[in-house]
Amino acid sequence: MRKIVKGKRLDFTIDDVNGIYGGHVGVLWEMLMGEEIHVGGEKETEILAERAGINQNTVILDICSALGGPARHLARKYGCKVKGLDATEKMVNEAIKRTGKEQLSHLVTYKLGNALDIPFKANTFDLVWGQDAWCYITDKERLIKEASRVLKNTGTIAFTDWIQTGTMTENEWEDLNSFMAFPFMETLDGYEEILIDTGFKIVEKEDLSDDFTEHCHIYQDRLRNELKDQIIGNYGEGLFKAADEGLDMWVRAAGEGKVGRGRLIGKKI
Numbered sequence: 710m711r712k713i714v715k716g717k718r719l720d721f722t723i724d725d726v727n728g729i730y731g732g733h734v735g736v737l738w739e740m741l742m743g744e745e746i747h748v749g750g751e752k753e754t755e756i757l758a759e760r761a762g763i764n765q766n767t768v769i770l771d772i773c774s775a776l777g778g779p780a781r782h783l784a785r786k787y788g789c790k791v792k793g794l795d796a797t798e799k800m801v802n803e804a805i806k807r808t809g810k811e812q813l814s815h816l817v818t819y820k821l822g823n824a825l826d827i828p829f830k831a832n833t834f835d836l837v838w839g840q841d842a843w844c845y846i847t848d849k850e851r852l853i854k855e856a857s858r859v860l861k862n863t864g865t866i867a868f869t870d871w872i873q874t875g876t877m878t879e880n881e882w883e884d885l886n887s888f889m890a891f892p893f894m895e896t897l898d899g900y901e902e903i904l905i906d907t908g909f910k911i912v913e914k915e916d917l918s919d920d921f922t923e924h925c926h927i928y929q930d931r932l933r934n935e936l937k938d939q940i941i942g943n944y945g946e947g948l949f950k951a952a953d954e955g956l957d958m959w960v961r962a963a964g965e966g967k968v969g970r971g972r973l974i975g976k977k978i
Contacts, residue, residue, distance in 0.1 A: 718892040731799040745778035747841035761867035770834040773842030777804030784816040793819040827855045839868035847892045867974045874969040888955035897971040909975030918969025925960045
């Protein structure tokens, strides 16, 4: 299964994502998920890094690097060089600041830019990396083509992402994507198809949706218990209510097998 209707997407753009992650909602996601801002945090970064074969000599491009949590994690653990690319200026500036505080600026650098027009030359990186962020990208095919362009021959692409895993009504599809400001979610099979069409050999394809469902419940419990008073006090009851209603919708959809998460690793051939 791929998308409900191939090519169907909501009218969210890079400016919408910038507005989200440059404001209170970006802060809220860090509160819920930690500074790596992806499901599973450091544990999942470790798994993806091990599967991708990262070592000290690996030169990595982290597409949609946000606050730079995974980039710093990889640099600390492996001593590798990482370039983070993100379209939100506030996120890039904060990533630079945090990286400097951790004295990792000699290994990790950041650039403000668009994932659909990657501002690096061809054959530059050993690995293109992404974690739970490409769901915001409006054109997944172009994203993967750009990733292939900047990868060296026999380079690796390794990423996780939020995906559509089951059939849903048009209203469910619109509500779920709208809450997150996703133009659309790809499916695991859809990503596999794009990778193969772009010239990648699939090394790993894994559905992580059971773990995704578990984490949705964890984030919901954290929102309603640990963080409720803090969010209302700092940002108002309206933001808390909107977050609670939206997250509850995602918890239900995950439990019904309609949304999830996947891991893919491919080798450029």
